[in-house]
Amino acid sequence: MTALDRLISYLSRMPGIGKKSATRMAYYILGQDQRFARSLADEIGSLHDRICPCSVCGNYTEGNLCEVCSDRQRDRSAICVVEHPQDVAVLEASGEYRGTYHVLGGVIAPIDGVGPEQLNIASLQSRVEKEGTRELIVATNPTVDGDATALYIARLFADRRITISRLALGLPVGGDLEYADRLTIARSLRGRVPLG
Amino acid sequence: MTALDRLISYLSRMPGIGKKSATRMAYYILGQDQRFARSLADEIGSLHDRICPCSVCGNYTEGNLCEVCSDRQRDRSAICVVEHPQDVAVLEASGEYRGTYHVLGGVIAPIDGVGPEQLNIASLQSRVEKEGTRELIVATNPTVDGDATALYIARLFADRRITISRLALGLPVGGDLEYADRLTIARSLRGRVPLG
Numbered sequence: 001m002t003a004l005d006r007l008i009s010y011l012s013r014m015p016g017i018g019k020k021s022a023t024r025m026a027y028y029i030l031g032q033d034q035r036f037a038r039s040l041a042d043e044i045g046s047l048h049d050r051i052c053p054c055s056v057c058g059n060y061t062e063g064n065l066c067e068v069c070s071d072r073q074r075d076r077s078a079i080c081v082v083e084h085p086q087d088v089a090v091l092e093a094s095g096e097y098r099g100t101y102h103v104l105g106g107v108i109a110p111i112d113g114v115g116p117e118q119l120n121i122a123s124l125q126s127r128v129e130k131e132g133t134r135e136l137i138v139a140t141n142p143t144v145d146g147d148a149t150a151l152y153i154a155r156l157f158a159d160r161r162i163t164i165s166r167l168a169l170g171l172p173v174g175g176d177l178e179y180a181d182r183l184t185i186a187r188s189l190r191g192r193v194p195l196g
Numbered sequence: 197m198t199a200l201d202r203l204i205s206y207l208s209r210m211p212g213i214g215k216k217s218a219t220r221m222a223y224y225i226l227g228q229d230q231r232f233a234r235s236l237a238d239e240i241g242s243l244h245d246r247i248c249p250c251s252v253c254g255n256y257t258e259g260n261l262c263e264v265c266s267d268r269q270r271d272r273s274a275i276c277v278v279e280h281p282q283d284v285a286v287l288e289a290s291g292e293y294r295g296t297y298h299v300l301g302g303v304i305a306p307i308d309g310v311g312p313e314q315l316n317i318a319s320l321q322s323r324v325e326k327e328g329t330r331e332l333i334v335a336t337n338p339t340v341d342g343d344a345t346a347l348y349i350a351r352l353f354a355d356r357r358i359t360i361s362r363l364a365l366g367l368p369v370g371g372d373l374e375y376a377d378r379l380t381i382a383r384s385l386r387g388r389v390p391l392g
Contacts, residue, residue: 002247002258003239003242003243003246003247003258004243004247004256006239007236007239007240007243010232010235010236010239011236013232014220014221014224014225015220015221015224016217016220016221017217017221021212021213023282023285024210024211024212024282025210025211025212025213026243027280027281027282028210028211029210029240029243030243030244030247030256030281031280034244036206036209037240037241037243037244038241039206040203040206040207040240040241041237041238041240041241041242042237042241043199043202043203043206044203044225044233044236044237044240045233045234045236045237045238045241046199046237047199047200047203047222047225047226047233048226048230048233050199051198051199051200051226060200060226062198062199084223084227085223085226086219086220086223089219
């Protein structure tokens with residue numbers, strides 16, 4: 001296996017990158033100045049040394065606290081529970097939420113051997129205890145495992161005076177009824193909101 | 197700019213990789229074991245040290261001669277002229293060609309300041325001289341610059357007894373007339389081949 005083939009096989013392991021894209025990328029890197037390859041290699045190789053989980057919420061950070069947790073303007077009475085650090089970035093990009101986050105690190109998936117104890121659920125419990133949380137928004141993905149995890153969390157805090165909600169399901173903004181799947185249509189009907 | 201943002205901006209420079217794919221890749225790398233990141237970084241950082249142009253044809257190789265040039269079974273009387281090393285891989289994958297290659301390293305593009313002297317054209321001339329080439333297949337891309345470069349090469353060897361050809365233009369195999377553009381349809385008509 002040549003150096004080029006090895007690089008292509010590494011790149012192909014990335015999500016959404018097939019063999020063709022990986023090949024294009026490898027040739028692009030080779031076609032650029034070596035400084036580009038060195039800088040890119042540096043960034044990739046040092047990523048894990050530079051970035052660590054936030055000690056409070058588990059989001060990625062280069063310090064001890066992530067950007068959200070170290071921001072005094074954020075509403076600490078609300079915690080949005082997500083599966084992965086990238087979900088925080090997506091929710092932040094919407095500009096809609098001013099509370100804090102908690103990164104589970106995955107979802108409960110018995111088939112894959114992932115139970116609640118493998119996730120950051122104990123730390124969520126102690127946070128809720130300590131911070132006097134009033135609202136939990138469970139933003140796990142709308143999948144079977146994501147739903148089960150959301151239910152598990154809801155039950156965990158059922159005896160407390162906490163508002164627990166889940167992200168709304170429905171049509172994507174700018175979407176087309178014609179292209180929406182049956183389940184999404186059904187959910188958008190069930191979750192219909194009064195007009196005016 | 198965080199380490200993650202820097203990596204995303206590097207990855208976004210790759211062809212076909214937008215900000216969204218780059219973000220997904222960066223988070224994927226961070227989510228994997230550090231060994232994966234280190235190996236990937238190693239491959240990328242050492243690529244230019246491991247791979248160099250073949251001393252004969254300019255294709256990428258880890259030795260002095262590329263795989264094609266060091267293969268004694270290949271027909272040395274034919275040279276297929278391509279723009280980039282990746283074009284060699286694409287043509288080889290077709291399994292149709294048994295001759296050798298010559299990588300120009302680009303195309304003549306006066307607007308970008310690329311003239312014949314910036315390309316591996318002098319080395320093509322000395323190869324043809326030395327190897328007694330009988331056939332040249334010009335496989336530059338079917339673009340304005342690719343066509344101009346093909347014409348330039350054809351004129352360069354016009355006074356010699358060399359068969360010079362260009363890749364056929366027409367419909368892609370398995371394609372659909374309905375989706376082909378006008379120019380391709382026109383070329384496929386002009387280049388129509390007798391049946392039976």
